[in-house]
Structures are given as C-alpha cells and as structure tokens.
Amino acid sequence: MARMMGWGMQDQEWRKGPWTPAEDDLLIEYVRMHGEGRWSSVAGCSGLKRSGKSCRLRWVNYLRPGLKKGQLTPQEEGIIIELHALWGNKWSTIARYLPGRTDNEIKNYWRTNFKKKTTPSQNQEKQKLKVAFRRDQYKQQVKEMMNNNVLTYIDDNNISIGTMDDAIAVKSESTTSDQQQHSQSLMAQDVASWWDIFEDGLWSEFLWNLGNDHPNQPVMMEQSLSSFETYDPKQFISDSLDRIASLTKGK
C-alpha cells in the first residue's frame, strides 16, 4: 500500500538499496549545479529515482568533499570516547569535533567496539583498556612529533604541517567564527594527545573517572565539579592551545 513518505513522492516509486556509480554521478552533478540543500528537488532536476532523504544521506555520509576514509586514528577514538562520556549518544554533536567524519561513522564505531553484550562496567573497562593501548601506541608517534615541534593544523582550509607557533598564528588570524571553529576542532585531535603528555592525564582522568551507577556520566572529583559545570569544548580547546603554547615556549 502506497503511503506518503514526507518528502513529496510515494515510497513505491523510490529506488532503494546500494547506490550505483551512475547515481552518485547524478547526485554530484546536481550538487555542483545547485549546491547542498533542497534535496526533495533532486529527483525532479536530476532524474534520480531516490528520495530527498536518501540523497541527503548519500551526500553527507559518502560523497561530500573532505570526508576522511579509513580507520579512525587513536586521537579521533580518544575524542569520541571522551565526548561520549560527556554527551552520550549525541553522534552529530560529537561528529562536529571530528572534521571529515560523519555521525553515522562514529555511531558505527561505537556500536562495533563498545556495545556488544557487555555490562556497563565491562564496557567501561573495555573502553579504558582500548584507549590505553591506542594511546601508548600513539604517544610514541606524538613524542616524535614533539621532537620536531611539528603538528598538523588548518591553514586557509588546507591541512598543513608546521610548528606550534605556526598553528597558533593561523588560529589567531582566522577571520570568521566558522574558520576558527574548524581550525580549533581539527587541532583538538593534536591537543588531545599533547595534553595527555603535558598534563599527565589530567583531562583524561577528569573524563575517565566514570561511575558504575551511571556509566555514561562522568563522576567528577570534587575539585573538578565546578569546571565540569561550566565546561565548553571550544573554550577548552582554545585554552589548551594557549596552555600548550606557553609550555612549549623556548623548546
């Protein structure tokens, strides 16, 4: 029985299932001509027999430029786990702090790694072990980066490699709030690692002191409670950059 799907066409007329390369080409061409948005008009303009919802999802999760392919890096995993401890299943919110990664990807990562027949406390232990292992791996890489005083950062929408001073300069020169947010969120991946080393796990401890009663809620040490209540991720990243900059002065 046909029913309206909310995006302007009866569901029996839409194609479903995996996208073909030809369909991808049509969608890419549509976005090139008309820009993102107005997904419900894709079918009319391009001849694609896909719902607006399907088109949007395909674009956002697979075709959109700038998407990263391949396995998540240790620092991305760390950010996901730490932010999940703060916000729970707010996948799209978490994804904003991982440029090039989609909410769907993050959701899949979480389900794959941490949602399998384990009790909350087992789950918590598993998270800790996994992150500890990956961090040990990554610390070695970061130490090498530190020896060269090198990190990655956003420079005029390009990913660049340079010194901490370069990154700080780019951050302060970013003109729009979008640019600043983008720059900061990417640098957050480095910050997470740098912070770990410089502060000997203060940030991680703050987030990873999870409780058994409420496994998704961080349990704050008394002295951390006030800072948690006023926690702002953007501010945290900005402050961290400033702090790291001061720590690396004269290095």
Place this chain on the structure above:
DNA sequence: AATTGCGTCAACCGCCTAATG
C-alpha cells in the same frame, strides 16, 4: 569445498523540530 558465525558499514525507518504558508 561448503557452511556457519561474526564484524562492518551503508542505508533505511520513524520520530522530532524548525520553517513556512
């Protein structure tokens, strides 16, 4: 070689909210 079990991930579904008329 065939079957089974399992992990991964693209895609779908239903619900919600904001915008618009």
Place this chain on the structure above:
DNA sequence: GCATTAGGCGGTTGACGCAAT
C-alpha cells in the same frame, strides 16, 4: 494556532566479506 514540508537525528537492519569450523 494549525497543517505541511524540509531537514536532521538516533536506532536499527541487512548485505557483504572474511575467518573459523
């Protein structure tokens, strides 16, 4: 204020590939 539409979000499904048996 209400109905409709577009877009976004989180939960779930199912096809596929690979490893184990």
